[in-house]
Every structure is written in structure tokens, then in C-alpha cells.
Amino acid sequence: MNPNLETDIRQICKEFGNDRGRMMDIVIAVQKKHGCVNDDAMDLIAKTVATHRVEVESTVSFYAFLSTRPRGTIVIRLCHDIIDKMHGSDAVAAALAREVGVPFGQTTSDGKITLEYAPCLGLCDQAPAALVNDVPVTNLSTDKARWMVQELRKHHDPNQLVTEFGDGNNAHELIRSMVYNNIRKRGEVVFAEMKPGEALQKALSMSPAEVIREIKASRLRGRGGAGFPTGMKWEFTRGAPGDNRYVMCNADEGEPGTFKDRVILTECPDLMFEGMTIAGYAIGGNTGILYLRGEYAYLRSYLEHVLADRRKKGLLGKSVCGAKHCFDFDIRIQMGAGAYVCGEETALISSCEGTRGDPKNRPPYPAQKGYLDCPSVVNNVETLCCAARIMEKGAAWFAQMGTTDSPGTKLLSVSGDCKRPGVYEVPFGIPVREVLAMVGAEDAMAIQIGGASGQMVGPKDYDRPISYEGLATGGSLMVFGPKRNVLEAAHMFMDFFVEESCGYCTPCRVGNVLLKDRLEKILNGQGEPGDLDYLQELGQTVKVLSRCGLGQTSSNPVLTTLKNFRNVYEGLVKVNQDKFQSSFDIKAALTPARKIIGRESVIYT
Amino acid sequence: MAKPKVATASLAGCFGCHMTVLDIDDRILKLIELVDFDKSPIDDIKHFTGRCAVGLIEGGCCNEENVHTLQDFRKHCDVLISVGDCATMGGIPAMRNGIPLEECYAEAYLVGPSVHNPSGRIPNDPELPLLLDKVYPCQEVVKMDYHIPGCPPSADTIWETLVALLSNKTVDLPYELIKYD
Numbered sequence: 001m002n003p004n005l006e007t008d009i010r011q012i013c014k015e016f017g018n019d020r021g022r023m024m025d026i027v028i029a030v031q032k033k034h035g036c037v038n039d040d041a042m043d044l045i046a047k048t049v050a051t052h053r054v055e056v057e058s059t060v061s062f063y064a065f066l067s068t069r070p071r072g073t074i075v076i077r078l079c080h081d082i083i084d085k086m087h088g089s090d091a092v093a094a095a096l097a098r099e100v101g102v103p104f105g106q107t108t109s110d111g112k113i114t115l116e117y118a119p120c121l122g123l124c125d126q127a128p129a130a131l132v133n134d135v136p137v138t139n140l141s142t143d144k145a146r147w148m149v150q151e152l153r154k155h156h157d158p159n160q161l162v163t164e165f166g167d168g169n170n171a172h173e174l175i176r177s178m179v180y181n182n183i184r185k186r187g188e189v190v191f192a193e194m195k196p197g198e199a200l201q202k203a204l205s206m207s208p209a210e211v212i213r214e215i216k217a218s219r220l221r222g223r224g225g226a227g228f229p230t231g232m233k234w235e236f237t238r239g240a241p242g243d244n245r246y247v248m249c250n251a252d253e254g255e256p257g258t259f260k261d262r263v264i265l266t267e268c269p270d271l272m273f274e275g276m277t278i279a280g281y282a283i284g285g286n287t288g289i290l291y292l293r294g295e296y297a298y299l300r301s302y303l304e305h306v307l308a309d310r311r312k313k314g315l316l317g318k319s320v321c322g323a324k325h326c327f328d329f330d331i332r333i334q335m336g337a338g339a340y341v342c343g344e345e346t347a348l349i350s351s352c353e354g355t356r357g358d359p360k361n362r363p364p365y366p367a368q369k370g371y372l373d374c375p376s377v378v379n380n381v382e383t384l385c386c387a388a389r390i391m392e393k394g395a396a397w398f399a400q401m402g403t404t405d406s407p408g409t410k411l412l413s414v415s416g417d418c419k420r421p422g423v424y425e426v427p428f429g430i431p432v433r434e435v436l437a438m439v440g441a442e443d444a445m446a447i448q449i450g451g452a453s454g455q456m457v458g459p460k461d462y463d464r465p466i467s468y469e470g471l472a473t474g475g476s477l478m479v480f481g482p483k484r485n486v487l488e489a490a491h492m493f494m495d496f497f498v499e500e501s502c503g504y505c506t507p508c509r510v511g512n513v514l515l516k517d518r519l520e521k522i523l524n525g526q527g528e529p530g531d532l533d534y535l536q537e538l539g540q541t542v543k544v545l546s547r548c549g550l551g552q553t554s555s556n557p558v559l560t561t562l563k564n565f566r567n568v569y570e571g572l573v574k575v576n577q578d579k580f581q582s583s584f585d586i587k588a589a590l591t592p593a594r595k596i597i598g599r600e601s602v603i604y605t
Numbered sequence: 606m607a608k609p610k611v612a613t614a615s616l617a618g619c620f621g622c623h624m625t626v627l628d629i630d631d632r633i634l635k636l637i638e639l640v641d642f643d644k645s646p647i648d649d650i651k652h653f654t655g656r657c658a659v660g661l662i663e664g665g666c667c668n669e670e671n672v673h674t675l676q677d678f679r680k681h682c683d684v685l686i687s688v689g690d691c692a693t694m695g696g697i698p699a700m701r702n703g704i705p706l707e708e709c710y711a712e713a714y715l716v717g718p719s720v721h722n723p724s725g726r727i728p729n730d731p732e733l734p735l736l737l738d739k740v741y742p743c744q745e746v747v748k749m750d751y752h753i754p755g756c757p758p759s760a761d762t763i764w765e766t767l768v769a770l771l772s773n774k775t776v777d778l779p780y781e782l783i784k785y786d
Contacts, residue, residue, distance in 0.1 A: 580746070591738065592707070594735065597729050
């Protein structure tokens with residue numbers, strides 16, 4: 001055993017109060033120091049925080065960024081979501097594998113470089129992209145990939161790959177990233193100027209009940225996608241019995257094609273933190289947790305700096321905005337470690353409690369029993385920004401924007417086959433066609449709205465508005481040009497869900513694999529008309545019987561393409577006269593036995 | 606009018622499902638009033654004598670002969686039913702699917718604890734069908750019309766299914782017959 005391991009683990013565990021509820025922080029810190037969390041480390045952690053070894057291992061094995069075995073000192077995670085593939089990530093992957101000398105999933109024999117794939121990194125507007133340890137590298141080409149590996153071989157420092165900085169705060173000394181914000185359109189809610197403290201002062205001059213009344217009057221709904229009325233959520237949480245109440249900000253932006261929270265975190269974290277503080281005041285809580293996805297770790301120091309600054313200004317900490325308000329509130333950042341399902345609110349809470357990101361049964365809802373079984377509000381980054389702005393400018397001002405059922409503005413993350421990918425703040429109710437004109441994608445054959453779990457729609461739906469009552473989206477809008485195959489797109493989304501399902505419930509764990517297999521059969525030209533009914537029925541089963549939002553939406557790529565692009569499916573299937581499955585290949589099935597036995601089949605010659 | 610014909614086959618199964626068909630007890634007398642048996646291990650008819658209304662298949666496909674038989678059934682039967690878990694999902698034989706075929710052959714013929722094989726060779730008689738790379742449930746090889754789960758399905762389930770099918774009614778199985786835990 002590494003002699004330092006024991007000392008380090010004691011030190012790290014102590015730093016987190018030997019609290020097994022902080023298991024995520026502990027294992028992330030151990031991995032950072034020792035490259036992985038191996039068997040010895042897991043035993044030691046379990047002993048130090050007085051829990052079972054299996055608890056530690058179940059956490060470590062769950063998250064993509066954590067490993068029980070040593071990986072390279074440099075881990076290159078290439079994004080292989082659909083948008084990156086459309087922009088040539090397969091060629092980049094081949095170039096990387098050649099230059100590094102190992103295939104994806106492996107580490108070089110000198111232990112220096114590991115190659116891995118990652119689902120959406122939140123950089124679709126500058127794809128193909130990769131994370132080199134924590135450092136995002138964007139707009140990769142095969143040349144740039146080769147250059148990157150050669151550089152890393154020279155200096156082993158991912159930070160030195162950043163030769164020029166992106167726009168805005170990406171150039172801040174605590175971020176120093178090549179990532180671009182690509183803010184294409186600023187609206188009045190999120191991307192307007194703000195003075196830290198102004199909204200908070202206004203909120204604190206009111207009673208918590210009045211704050212909640214104001215949010216309810218604004219008719220603000222959750223921006224993560226589900227659209228639950230925010231004021232109601234806060235009211236339930238305030239009304240639920242409990243000694244402590246928590247505000248959780250969901251910055252686990254993992255929905256493929258979504259990256260607007262990354263831009264908020266880079267450009268307007270004050271607005272978000274202010275929203276969290278206001279929520280804390282409204283529900284009667286003293287602690288906020290920002291759950292930051294592991295892929296955005298490069299923003300952490302900057303966000304910590306913003307928090308420190310707010311503490312200095314009296315906007316966080318003991319007696320926020322002066323003793324007269326009798327309100328203490330502080331925020332900590334909880335790092336994630338690469339798990340899409342943690343964007344689901346109950347899985348996010350599990351992760352914050354230091355366990356696997358397993359969703360929990362609802363009810364009880366987090367408002368009743370959330371983090372550590374205390375009433376908790378879980379809001380999206382953008383929702384909290386809106387809440388702060390509503391306090392600053394008033395519910396009436398907010399409610400007059402957008403539509404009656406979807407007031408305010410919405411940030412769209414636009415990527416794919418368009419001339420101007422990036423983030424757009426538009427009023428709710430805007431027709432798809434108008435957005436497509438704005439982004440330079442008038443010829444779009446299809447769009448996937450709402451991410452992988454959203455819906456794929458074609459031109460006949462382009463006059464529909466983007467809103468909760470129309471086409472709903474948590475922010476993702478992926479554009480597919482005239483040459484793309486919508487079924488291949490649906491297949492890639494299914495790939496994603498198969499990978500990201502937590503495996504707890506059968507409909508999601510098994511159903512998504514079956515959907516993907518049947519889709520493959522059709523794509524291979526071996527489908528028959530009955531397969532479409534099968535997909536419809538199975539898709540519906542997965543939707544209705546899954547335990548959490550992941551499975552309840554994972555069949556959407558199949559169901560919405562079946563609905564909106566049925567002609568594409570019908571063009572690929574044909575009636576099977578002899579009722580033999582054309583996907584079954586007897587010759588291929590016999591190949592291994594023919595080789596072992598050393599003779600040909602006497603039946604199938 | 607001639608009675609409809611029923612054929613049955615046991616592929617990669619244990620014959621348990623066939624034994625359960627016999628478990629319908631005295632109803633077998635009623636059954637032969639309703640149908641004639643064609644190709645089946647029950648009457649030992651080796652080849653189809655004509656078109657059949659129903660084919661009952663026990664077991665999945667583990668070798669080329671299973672595939673051949675199943676395809677033959679598909680050609681001759683109007684309705685093809687997977688009877689039991691092996692036919693439906695591969696069942697116990699499919700437990701080999703995670704093991705390379707080479708190791709399966711070696712365990713059976715070369716290194717298994719009860720193997721006596723001084724030649725040290727894997728038998729290579731053309732009479733022995735070649736194994737498939739893995740065990741396939743029936744519906745991955747041909748289209749199956751119905752699936753009756755269970756290991757084995759109870760005699761009542763098989764009976765109710767057959768009677769419903771032959772009298773052209775919707776099968777309405779009570780909960781007890783489709784509950785498996």
C-alpha cells in the first residue's frame with residue numbers, strides 16, 4: 001500500500017467532518033490525489049467515516065469520472081454525442097487513437113494518457129469537444145487532436161493547451177478557458193445587467209410569504225424542462241415540517257444539446273446565487289447547495305471566488321444584508337462526477353448525500369422530504385436567475401413577457417446544422433420557424449427539441465410556439481439539416497439512454513436496450529411492418545412504467561420519430577413473406593463452431 | 606370437416622414443457638376429439654404430413670438442427686407458439702451465452718470433471734449438429750405468433766390457450782395462470 005494513502009485519506013475525511021454524507025467530496029478528493037480510488041482506499045475510507053465498504057464502492061463505481069483502477073495521469077474524454085458526431089468526432093477519435101497509440105477505453109503502457117468517450121459535455125456549439133482532465137478543448141479537428149497529444153507528451157499540462165481564451169469571463173484569471181459563450185441574443189431577464197444585492201435587498205424588505213406571493217404572481221415555471229410552478233414549489237417547502245430546509249441549484253446540465261447553464265455559470269453566477277439566497281429566505285432555509293456537474297469543474301474556482309466575494313459584501317453568510325433581517329444563509333458547491341441521471345432532482349439529492357445517483361421514489365417529493373430528509377427546493381440554474389430578476393423588477397413586469405401559460409424568456413442552446421450556434425434568450429411563445437431563421441437554419445429537415453428526452457419534429461410543426469403548452473424544452477434545440485437521417489439520430493439518442501440508465505428499474509434498464517436493438521434491425525433494412533407496432537407498444541411501456549424522469553422520457557426519440565417521420569420508417573420496412581427473421585444470419589451464427597470443429601455445416605451449405 | 610392438426614417440437618429444452626402437455630390428464634381425450642397430432646415426439650411422427658393449424662415449440666435454438674426444425678415448423682404451421690421460458694427467452698441453455706463457444710466445447714468434451722475422452726478430440730460426426738454461436742430464443746429466428754411464459758407453463762395454461770385458439774376465441778387466462786412468483 002502507498003504509505004501516504006492512509007495519511008491522505010485521514011486528512012481528506014477529516015476535512016469533510018468524517019461525514020459519510022460527504023462521500024462524493026471525499027472520493028473525488030482521493031481520486032484527485034491518487035489517480036483512482038482503489039481497494040485499499042475504499043477500505044480506508046469506509047473505516048474512517050464508519051460505513052460499509054460496499055457503500056463506498058457503490059458510489060465510486062457509479063460515476064463515470066471515478067475509477068477503482070489507475071487511469072492515465074491525463075484523461076482525454078472525447079464528447080461523442082450526436083452533435084459532435086455530426087461535426088466529425090469520429091474522425092477526431094480515430095486520429096486520437098492513432099496518435100496516442102491505444103484504442104478508446106484504454107491507457108498507454110507508460111500510464112500517461114487514457115482515452116475515453118463522454119456523453120454530452122455541454123459544448124455542442126463548439127463541437128467536437130473534449131475534456132483533458134478538467135480542461136475543455138473545443139473545435140477539435142484531426143490536426144488539432146494530433147497537435148494536442150504531441151503537446152501533452154511534451155509538457156503533461158492540459159492548461160498549456162489553452163493558447164487563447166474565449167469571450168467574456170472565459171478569459172477571467174480563475175477560468176482561463178478556450179470555451180466561448182456564444183451569446184447570440186440577450187433578453188431582459190437573464191442576460192441583462194444586474195447589481196449584486198439589489199434583488200436580494202428588495203426580497204428581504206418583504207416577508208417570506210410576500211416573496212412567495214410575488215413569485216407565484218409572476219407565474220414563473222421551472223426552466224429545467226418539467227415546468228412546475230416555482231412559487232408553488234417554494235410554498236410547499238416552506239409549509240413542510242422540518243428543522244432545516246435546503247435550496248439546491250441544479251447545475252447538472254447533462255441533457256444532450258444543452259449548454260445555457262454553462263453560460264449562466266460563466267457570465268451571471270451572481271444572479272443565480274442571488275436567486276438561491278432569495279429562495280432560502282422564502283422557504284426559511286439557511287443552506288444552499290449548487291450541484292455542479294463534473295464536466296464544468298473548470299468553472300469551480302471562479303464560482304468559489306464569486307461566493308467569497310458575496311460573503312465579503314454581506315450577501316451571504318451570517319446576517320445577510322445586515323442583522324435586522326435575522327437571516328443567515330450560505331452556499332456550498334457540490335461537485336458531480338459524470339452521471340446524466342443526477343440531473344433528475346431526487347438522483348441529484350442522492351448524489352449530494354454521498355451515495356450513487358439513484359432516483360428516489362416520489363412521493364414524498366423533495367419539498368416534503370428532500371436532502372437529508374429535510375424539505376428542499378430543487379431549482380434549475382435559469383429558474384433561480386428568473387426568480388432574482390422577478391424580485392428586482394416585479395412580477396407584473398415578468399408576466400407580461402412570453403405567453404399566459406409560459407411567462408418570461410427562455411434560454412435556448414442551439415446546435416447542429418445551423419450557421420449561428422449558441423445561446424439565445426427569446427420570449428416564450430416564439431415560433432420554431434422564427435428561431436430557425438435567427439440561427440440560420442431555414443432548411444432544417446428536423447429539430448430535436450428538449451434534448452435527447454425531448455421530441456423530434458419536422459417542418460409541419462415549425463409554426464408551433466416554443467413554450468410549455470406548445471413545444472416544451474429545457475433549453476436544447478438541435479438542428480438536423482436536409483442530409484441527415486432522423487432514424488440514425490433516434491438511434492444515437494437510444495445509445496445515450498442505454499448508457500445513462502441507472503439500472504434500478506427494469507422498464508428503463510431493459511426496455512431501452514430492446515428499443516435500440518429493434519431500431520437497429522430496421523436501420524439495417526431487416527425490419528418488417530410489425531416492428532413499428534412493437535416499437536410503439538414497448539416505447540409506451542417504458543414511458544409509463546419507469547421509475548423516474550429518465551425512463552419516462554427515454555423512449556421519446558423513438559415515439560416522436562414514429563409519429564412525425566413515420567414515412568421514413570415505412571420506407572425501410574418490408575413485409576416478410578416466409579416469416580423468417582431476416583436479422584438472423586445462420587452462416588454467421590455457425591462461424592465459430594465451423595472453426596472449432598473444422599468442417600462445414602451439412603444442413604446449411 | 607377434417608380436424609385441425611397440431612405439431613410439436615422440443616428444441617433446446619428439457620422436455621418439461623412436453624411433459625406438461627401430458628399433464629392435462631384426461632382432457633387429452635377431449636384434445637384428440639378436437640385435433641389430430643402431426644409431427645411430434647408425442648406420436649413419433651418424424652415428418653410433416655401436411656399443413657398444420659398450430660405448432661407448439663419448446664426450447665430455443667442452440668444448434669443448426671434446431672434452426673432447421675423451427676424453420677420447417679414455420680413453413681408448415683399457421684400459428685406458431687413459444688411454449689415456456691426457453692422458447693420465449695432462451696432459458697437455462699442461454700446461460701452459456703456469456704461463455705465463448707470454444708470453452709463450452711472444451712468443458713463438454715475435453716476438460717469437464719466427468720469427461721472420459723482419451724482421444725482428446727472434439728467429436729466431429731456429421732450426425733452431430735454444429736452449435737450456434739449462442740442460444741437464440743425462437744422469435745429471433747422466425748416470427749412467433751404467441752408466447753406462453755413459465756418454466757414450465759402449467760397444463761391449464763396450455764390447455765386454455767389451445768382451446769381458445771381452436772375455437773377462435775380470445776384467450777382469457779385467469780391471474781393465477783400467469784403469475785410466476
